[in-house]
Amino acid sequence: MPNKKELYFDGVQEFLKNNQDNLAKAVLKNFEMVLDNRYIQTYVVRTSDELTSFLQQEKLQTVFDENHIYLWDYNSSYNKIDTFIKKTVSLYDANNALVRESIYDVLDIA
Secondary structure, eight states, X not given: OOOHHHXXXXXXXXXXXXXXXXXXXXXXXXXXXXXXXXXXOOOOSOOOHHHHHHHHHTTOSOOOOTTEEEOOOOOTTOSSGGGTOOOOEEEEOTTSOEEEEESSSEEEOO
């Protein structure tokens, strides 16, 4: 009998297969919202100079710099918890005063 992780991945694969057209249409219809909320993320090891330039221009690539803190996490339990949990990142100074706060994974500290 498959374990919970295998059942979950099988279910996701079946859902994606059965709904690929509707999902693609929804992403294209709401593309600006998808980008603004960073709903789709990928890790690309190597790209051409042209693609890298395009990704940077459209703010689709993270360029690490010292003026930002990157706060990515992952869901190691392989469940659907990320759909109803909202993360807020808060940065406090030595006196416990709020300096910056964000609901995004990249915090501007400039």
